[in-house]
Amino acid sequence: MPGQIAILGWGSLPWDVRPEFDEQHGSWEFDGPELKVEFSRISQSRHGALTLVIDPRNGAVCRVTYAISKRTDPEDAIRDLRCREHTTHSNIGFFFANGSSQRSRDPDALQSIAAWARAKKFDMVVWTDLNSNFESEYGKPFGIDTALAYLRSLDDAARSGALEYVRRTKSFIDTPLRRALEDHPWLSQ
DSSP states (O other): OTTOEEEEESSSTTTSOOHHHHTTBOOOBSOOOEEEEEEEEEETTTTTEEEEEEOTTTOEEEEOEEEEBSOSSHHHHHHHHHHHHTOOGGGEEEEETTSSOEEOSOHHHHHHHHHHHHHHTOSEEEEEOOOOOHHHHHSSOOOHHHHHHHHHHSOHHHHHHHHHHHHHSOTTOOOHHHHHHHTSGGGGO
């Protein structure tokens, strides 16, 4: 697989079809690296839904998905993901197996990604590197009780969208909040 670029996904990338982005990568594979993720980011673009991010403090270790980019230029692969995620270049993590460059908010995630990339013989890996913004947006630290209270505070349409995001996320993404929501009557709405 030399010369290939892998794109990591754990939230909506594998299921939320966006043709302009999806045309630039292969199918999603289910043996990506293990990362600590949680539904701990309040997403403005998803009307307040709690979305998955790498969360070293609150996350649960989950194996994530990956797809092989059709791009050969690393900047094109970064741009594809940046545009898909409607974010800035600084919110895209990357790792070059040759050691020339890397960026990640979480050193443990970077270590896991690097080991996985070397084992798979990928030249580069890119991922969405947003952080949890729950406390700065909601005013309280993230936790199961505060996340449930936050979801209860949403209007019906926003809460429905937030729960749809959780429902559609691949089932092997098993986090404490997801387990709490599965035990809650909201998820069956």
